[in-house]
Amino acid sequence: AFPPNHQGYHDFAEVTSELRRTVSEHPDIARMSSIGASHEGRDLWLLSIGTPGPDVPEVLFTCSQHAREHLTTEMCLRIVERFTDGYGTDPDITRVVDGRVIHVVPVVNPDGKEYDIATGQFRSWRKNRQGQGTDLNRNWGHQWGCCGGSSGSPGSSTYRGAAAFSAPETARVRDFVASRVVGGEQRITAHIDWHTYSELVLWPYGYTYAETGPGLTARDARVFATLGRQLAATNGYTPMQASGLYITDGSIDDWMWAAHGIWSYTFEMYPRGAGGGGFYPPDSVIERETARNDEAVDLLLSYADCVPRVIGETC
Ligand code: 0X9
Ligand code: ZN
16 A cells, blocks of 8 residues: 555556546547556556557557656556546547547556555565566667666666566567557557656667667657657656666667667656655645646657658658
């Protein structure tokens, strides 16, 4: 259970019932499915909004790869709530849902999330619960373990796992993303992976300081940076290439881009610094700090038909 002043956060059971309620109230536009199970057997829930089709761009939001970053689960729940409750009444929301498919995985790491709160006191847990724990955001398969941006020691907080996708949680998200390749084309065009904290908008690659790399041209870098800065202008976060923070290898955004050409961003949410509660701000900030990203979410969705439009290209 969440400690006092954090009761407004959703634990895994509450996330599950919230998603069930959403699909029961909006069966016309929302579907709930499990993309597989975590190491301890919890369902990895996927909530999809909108009707797929050959000309319907899809956008993916993933939350809570890191156990203690509970505010991100709330961010994903807000996205689910906003694009379902607003449908048919809010014309902007209705237009978005009629023209996009929105996929949300609110809890990529349910075992870690539950472990973090199991005693009623936060444990500052980050990883999944396989062995001593794998850092899921070091377990993805592009340049896995290449560059000093992760650890090979099982006890480390950035342990990359025994192999790329050794964690069932990353493997199942990988499989889901692969399943959106329809007729040889990846329908997911854009993605945000939500984290806390530092108030940053980050883009690939994380494994190298170079702005370009295999599969990421100077033009791609310009698209990433241009949209990244526009996203950051909506919420006051600081935009930069991910490696500008520090080098990471095996992170989700590098894989989304390199393996599928998905315009993938990592958002580090509130707070900006260790004041403000670090990983554990009180529930009183949830509304403000998730609403703060509504405009960024809407902007990403608006470009999803042709992200390079942000630099004046046509698709
Ligand atoms: O280290 C991480 O995985 C992220 N920071 S956190 O405090 N949430 O753990 C930052 C990842 C930045 N690098 C990439 N996104 N590639
Ligand atoms: Zn994180």
